[in-house]
Amino acid sequence: MFTGLSAFPLTPLRNDAFDETAYAGLIGKLVTAGVDSITALGSTGSYMYLDREERRRVALCAVQHAETVPVIVGIGALRTSHVLALAEDAQEAGARAVLLAPVSYQPLTDDDVFGLFEDVTSNLSVPLVVYDNPGTTHVTFTDDLYASIARLPQVAAIKIPGVPGVPARAAARVQTIRDAVPAHVTVGVSGDASAATGLNAGCDAWYSVIGGTLPELALAITRAAQDGDSSEAEQQSARLEPLWALFAELGGSYRVVAAIAEQLGLVAPDCLPRPIRGLNAPARARVEAVMTRLQLGAETA
Amino acid sequence: MFTGLSAFPLTPLRNDAFDETAYAGLIGKLVTAGVDSITALGSTGSYMYLDREERRRVALCAVQHAETVPVIVGIGALRTSHVLALAEDAQEAGARAVLLAPVSYQPLTDDDVFGLFEDVTSNLSVPLVVYDNPGTTHVTFTDDLYASIARLPQVAAIKIPGVPGVPARAAARVQTIRDAVPAHVTVGVSGDASAATGLNAGCDAWYSVIGGTLPELALAITRAAQDGDSSEAEQQSARLEPLWALFAELGGSYRVVAAIAEQLGLVAPDCLPRPIRGLNAPARARVEAVMTRLQLGAETA
Numbered sequence: 287m288f289t290g291l292s293a294f295p296l297t298p299l300r301n302d303a304f305d306e307t308a309y310a311g312l313i314g315k316l317v318t319a320g321v322d323s324i325t326a327l328g329s330t331g332s333y334m335y336l337d338r339e340e341r342r343r344v345a346l347c348a349v350q351h352a353e354t355v356p357v358i359v360g361i362g363a364l365r366t367s368h369v370l371a372l373a374e375d376a377q378e379a380g381a382r383a384v385l386l387a388p389v390s391y392q393p394l395t396d397d398d399v400f401g402l403f404e405d406v407t408s409n410l411s412v413p414l415v416v417y418d419n420p421g422t423t424h425v426t427f428t429d430d431l432y433a434s435i436a437r438l439p440q441v442a443a444i445k446i447p448g449v450p451g452v453p454a455r456a457a458a459r460v461q462t463i464r465d466a467v468p469a470h471v472t473v474g475v476s477g478d479a480s481a482a483t484g485l486n487a488g489c490d491a492w493y494s495v496i497g498g499t500l501p502e503l504a505l506a507i508t509r510a511a512q513d514g515d516s517s518e519a520e521q522q523s524a525r526l527e528p529l530w531a532l533f534a535e536l537g538g539s540y541r542v543v544a545a546i547a548e549q550l551g552l553v554a555p556d557c558l559p560r561p562i563r564g565l566n567a568p569a570r571a572r573v574e575a576v577m578t579r580l581q582l583g584a585e586t587a
Numbered sequence: 588m589f590t591g592l593s594a595f596p597l598t599p600l601r602n603d604a605f606d607e608t609a610y611a612g613l614i615g616k617l618v619t620a621g622v623d624s625i626t627a628l629g630s631t632g633s634y635m636y637l638d639r640e641e642r643r644r645v646a647l648c649a650v651q652h653a654e655t656v657p658v659i660v661g662i663g664a665l666r667t668s669h670v671l672a673l674a675e676d677a678q679e680a681g682a683r684a685v686l687l688a689p690v691s692y693q694p695l696t697d698d699d700v701f702g703l704f705e706d707v708t709s710n711l712s713v714p715l716v717v718y719d720n721p722g723t724t725h726v727t728f729t730d731d732l733y734a735s736i737a738r739l740p741q742v743a744a745i746k747i748p749g750v751p752g753v754p755a756r757a758a759a760r761v762q763t764i765r766d767a768v769p770a771h772v773t774v775g776v777s778g779d780a781s782a783a784t785g786l787n788a789g790c791d792a793w794y795s796v797i798g799g800t801l802p803e804l805a806l807a808i809t810r811a812a813q814d815g816d817s818s819e820a821e822q823q824s825a826r827l828e829p830l831w832a833l834f835a836e837l838g839g840s841y842r843v844v845a846a847i848a849e850q851l852g853l854v855a856p857d858c859l860p861r862p863i864r865g866l867n868a869p870a871r872a873r874v875e876a877v878m879t880r881l882q883l884g885a886e887t888a
Contacts, residue, residue, distance in 0.1 A: 302668050334692040335666045365636045366861035367603050391635040391690070391723050392841050392863055402862035422692050424725060540693050560667035561703035562693055 287356045287382060288415065288443035288472040289490045290322030291508040293497035294330040296544055297344050298553035302560065304340050306347055308553045312498070313351040315552070319501035322491075322508075324352050325385055325415075327360035329422055330495050330540060334362065334389060335559035341372060345379035356382040358415060362389045366405050377412055383442065384410065387417035388425045396431050403435045413442035415493075419476070420447060421538070429466045436467035445493045448477025449484045456480070456487035464488070478504075478539060479530035482523035485511035495539040496529070499547050500582060528576045536572070541565050545573045550583040588657045588683060589716065589744035589773040590791045591623030592809040594798035595631040597845055598645050599854035603861070605641050607648055609854045613799070614652040616853070620802035623792075623809075625653050626686055626716075628661035630723055631796045631841060635663065635690060636860035642673060646680035657683040659716060663690045667706050678713055684743065685711065688718035689726045697732050704736045714743035716794075720777070721748060722839070730767045737768035746794045749778025750785045757781075757788035765789075779805075779840060780831035783824035786812035796840040797830070800848050801883060829877045837873070842866050846874045851884040 295312040298305040316324050326348035327333035327341060336344065345359045359376035361384045363369045369386065376384050386406060388399045407414055416435055418427045432444060446463065449456040463473050474491030475484025481492045485508065497504035503526065510518035523530075533539045540558075545565045547553045558564055565573065577583065596613040599606040617625050627649035628634035628642060637645065646660045660677035662685045664670045670687065677685050687707060689700045708715055717736055719728045733745060747764065750757040764774050775792030776785025782793045786809065798805035804827065811819035824831075834840045841859075846866045848854045859865055866874065878884065 329693070337669070364860075368638075388862070389692070392630070393722070393838060394862060395838065395864070397867075398862045398864050401864060405861065421694070537694060537696065559665075560706065561689070561695060561699045563696070563699050563702060566698075 287323055287358075287413070288474065290492075290512065291497050291501070291504050292323040292325050292358065292474065292491055292493045293321040293501050293504065294325050294328040294493060294495055295498035296547055296553060296557065297327065297331040297333070297336065298547070298557040299559055300554040300557070304336070304343055305554060305557070306343065308557075309344065309347055310351045312547075312552060313348055316498065316501050317351070317353050317355050319505060321355060321497060321501050321505065323356045323358055324348060325358040325360065325493060328385060328417075328493070329419060330498055330543060331360065332559050333360040338368075338371065338375065342375045342379060345376050345381060349380035358383040358385050360385040360387070360417070361406075362387040362417065364389050364391055366402055369402070369406055370409055373406060373410055381412060383413045383415060385415045385417050385445070387419050387423050390424050394425055396428070399425060399431060400434055403438055403441070407438040407440040410440045412440070414440045415443040415445055416441060417445050418447060419445075429462060432463060433466040436471045441471060443472040443474055443491065445474050445476050448480035449475055449487055449489070451480065451483060453483060453486060456483045460484070460487045460489055479523075479533060482507050482511060482519040486516040486519055495543055499543050499552065503582075526580065528579060529582070532573060532576055536565060536569050542573060545570055546577060546582060549574060549577060588624050588659070588714070589775065591813065592798050592802070592805050593624040593626050593659065593775065593792055593794045594622040594802050594805065595626050595629040595794060595796055596799035597848055597854060597858065598628065598632040598634070598637065599848070599858040600860055601855040601858070605637070605644055606855060606858070607644065609858075610645065610648055611652045613853060614649055617799065617802050618652070618654050618656050620806060622656060622798060622802050622806065624657045624659055625649060626659040626661065626794060629686060629794070630720060631799055631844065632661065633860050634661040639669075639672065639676065643676045643680060646677050646682060650681035659684040659686050661686045661688070661718070662707075663688040663718065665690050665692055667703055670703070670707055671710055674707060674711055682713060684714045684716060686716045686718050686746070688720050688724050691725050695726055697729070700726060700732060701735055704739055704742070708739040708741040711741045713741070715741045716744040716746055717742060718746050719748055720746075730763060733764060734767040737772045742772060744773040744775055744792065746775045746777050749781035750776055750788055750790070752781065752784060754784060754787060757784045761785070761788045761790055780824075780834060783808050783812060783820040787817040787820055796844055800844050800853065804883075827881065829880060830883070833874060833877055837866060837870050843874060846871055847878060847883060850875060850878060
C-alpha cells in the first residue's frame with residue numbers, strides 16, 4: 287500500500303461546506319485512472335481547515351467511492367487528544383492507514399514530536415505514514431528523529447519533502463534515510479517537481495498533489511520509474527516543467543491545483559476554505575495558458 | 588481598554604481537560620493585582636489547542652471572575668467561518684473586545700490576511716485587537732498591511748512583536764507604525780523582554796505573558812513607564828533579566844511561565860496541552876533557581 291502512486295485529492299468546498307458530490311467524482315476519477323492508493327485529507331485535502339464531523343464525512347466518502355483502492359486518511363491536529371479522536375474516526379470509516387504530520391502552533395521540540403507519534407501509534411490498529419511537511423508544520427525532522435519514530439509500532443512509511451535535483455545527490459539522500467530506518471519502512475517522495483528524481487533515486491512511493499487531480503500524468507511518471515525507465519520518467523516530468531514553474535511562482539501547488547480543478551469543472555468555483563483565496567485573475571490566466579499548452583485535462587475529456 | 592497592562596493568563600489543563608477552578612484562581616489574582624485588562628485565550632492561553640466548547644467555557648469563566656476588569660478574548664482559528672463562530676461565542680460570553688491573529692497552515696498572502704480581517708470586522712459588535720505574532724502564525728505583517736487593516740471598522744488596537752533594543756530605534760519603530768495607522772488605533776508591545784523599552788518608546792499598552800501569572804512584576808514596569816519614569820521601568824525590567832534569559836534559552840515564554848505557575852501551585856502539574864511537554868527536569872531546576880533568586884511569587888504569598 288505504501289509504494290507507487292498515492293494520490294492526494296482536494297477536499298472541495300461549496301459555500302464553505304464539504305462538496306460531497308464533487309469529492310465523490312474526484313475519487314472516482316482516481317479509481318478509474320488506477321492509482322495505487324488515495325490519501326484523503328492531506329494538506330491538499332485541506333484537513334487542517336475542517337472540523338471533526340466534516341473530516342469523518344470526507345473519510346467515509348473516500349472509502350465508499352474508492353472501491354478496492356486503499357484509502358489513507360490524514361489525522362493531523364494540533365492537540366494529541368484530537369489526533370487520537372481523528373484516528374478512531376478514520377479507522378471506523380474504513381481507512382487502511384493513517385497519515386500524521388506534527389502540526390504546530392507553539393514550536394515543537396523533538397521530544398514533543400516523538401511523544402506525539404508514540405502516543406498515537408500505541409493506540410492504533412492500522413499502519414501509519416509519517417508526514418514530513420516542513421512548509422506547513424514548521425517542524426524540521428532530523429534523520430535521528432526519523433530513526434526513532436520509524437521504530438515505533440505501526441509506522442510503515444515516511445513521506446519526505448522534495449529531494450535534491452542532482453540524481454546522485456538524491457540517491458545519496460534517499461539511501462541515508464533508508465539506512466536510518468528499519469527495512470520494512472518505505473520511503474516516499476513529495477514535492478511533485480522532484481518526484482521523478484525521487485522515484486529514480488529509489489523512493490518507493492510518490493505522495494502526489496497532481497496525482498489527486500491529474501492522475502494520468504502522475505501515473506505516467508510513476509510507472510516509467512517503476513519499470514526502471516528513469517529517462518522516460520524524467521522526460522515525462524520535464525514536459526510538465528511549466529506546471530512546476532507555476533507551483534514555484536504562485537506560492538505552491540495548493541492554489542494552482544485548485545484552480546486547475548475549478549477550470550476543468552471538477553469542483554465548484556472558490557473551492558478552498560477561506561481565508562485562503564483562490565488565485566487572482568492574472569494568475570488564473572497563467573494557469574489556463576499552461577493547461578492549454580500541456581493539454582491538461584484532455585486525457586480525461 | 589487598550590492601554591496599560593493587558594494580562595495573558597494560561598488556560599491550565601488537568602488530565603487534558605480545562606481546569607476551571609485553577610483558571611478562576613488565575614483570573615482572581617489578576618483582578619486583585621489591578622491589571623488594566625485581561626486577554627483570555629491568547630497564545631499563552633493555548634487558544635489554538637482548545638475546541639469551540641472549551642473556548643466558550645474559558646471565555647465565560649474569565650468574564651465571570653474578572654469583575655469590572657475588561658476581558659478581551661482571542662478568536663483566532665485557521666478557517667474564517669470558525670473565527671466568525673468564535674467571535675459570536677466570545678461576544679455572547681461578555682467579551683469587551685476580541686483579539687485576532689491570522690493563524691496559518693497553508694501560507695497566507697496579504698490578500699488572504701486582509702480578507703480575513705475584513706470578513707471578521709464586518710460581523711463584529713465589539714472592538715478588535717490585531718494580533719501580530721509571527722513566531723506562531725508565520726505571517727509577516729508589512730506596515731502597509733497594518734495600515735489597511737487598521738482602517739477597517741472595529742479595529743481599535745494592534746499588538747506588535749518586540750521592539751528594537753536601542754531606545755531611539757524602538758521609538759522610531761513605534762512612530763512608523765503610528766504614522767501608518769489612524770490616530771484612534773493604539774499600539775501595544777508584546778515580547779516581555781522588550782516591554783519596558785516598548786512602553787518607554789511610546790507604546791500605549793503591553794500585552795504581557797508574565798502579566799498573566801506574575802501581574803505585580805508587570806505592573807511595576809507598566810506603571811513606571813506610564814508615570815514617565817523610563818529609567819525606573821528599565822530598571823524593573825533589567826532586574827528580571829535572568830527570566831528573560833530563560834525565555835530566550837528554553838524556547839520561549841510559554842513553557843517557562845507554565846513551569847512557574849506549576850511551581851507556585853497556581854495550576855496542576857503538566858498543565859499544557861499535549862503534544863507540548865512541559866520543561867524537562869534540568870530546565871525546571873533552572874527555572875526554580877531563577878525564581879528563588881528573583882523571589883518570584885513571593886509578592887503573592
